[in-house]
Amino acid sequence: MPKMKWKTSRTRRGGVCSSRRAGAPAASLAECVAHFEAAGILGQYRAGIQTRVEQRGLAALRNFLCGPPRLRGALRDRRDFVFCLACCPFDERDEVHQRMLATVYRGLLQDPRRPCPRFGAHWEAVGFQGSDPSTDLRGCGMLGPLCLLHLVTSPRLASLRADAFRLSLDAEQNYPFCVMSINLTRAVLIALRHQSLNRLINSSGDPLATFLDVYAALLQRLHTVWRSGGKTIMDSGFVVRDLETACIRNPEALLRELQQPTAEGDVNGGFTGQGGAAKVNSDNFVDLCSD
8 A cells, every 4th residue: 555644734823713603604616716815815825836747858749749738828827826726825814714614514514504613523523634634735725615615505516425424434434535536636636736737727717616626527537436336445555556547647538427417326325324434543634745
């Protein structure tokens, strides 16, 4: 099995936010995107982002002649915004950041009134590793929670979200759902850096929307492979690497799969409805901080 590592994440800590109250409203995708835009993350983090994989020699020539198309100029700022989201750390003082996590928690459990303290073992029920979910946001910053927010708030993804989350709680095939989701976000981020999404972005005119679509498509591929292949937590490292390769090589094929209805059949398997996702063995997941 590939050797995996984990690194500590950057988290800004500060005072108590009112979003810890049970009555805090759910966060929406549009609201959160507008919040990050208003916060000026493009100006804060743009100097430190890496938007492409540098190539030399024959590889550079081959990429120039046969590689992906260049992004249209007007779309580069919006692409850079996606990279800056991945550089933006969780901020303990930011109520929107906290509401994003709470909305993900309640959305996965389909209980909008469920109490959601900032810290506690309840986060493990949705597949975070411990009592503080911010420590799992390695390498993807607030882009990871934004993808999860898209998953739990988009009506067209409701079936995929329910099926995938249910499988993550299976007695035999369980895996930490939110940690896996962050791995998928990282895989799409790497594909974006390889310019593999350029054609799709030029077609859609919206880099973030394209990113979120490919993320959802990758989750569907994960669910199909995991369910049909009888995968378990011990297979996770290899599965994630295969998904990363598929995303780099042919994201269009992933989107075609997302657009096709799938028959779930018996997805419950040995699910008993008791307990949360298994605690993750860190040797089974890729290091989110390295490419």
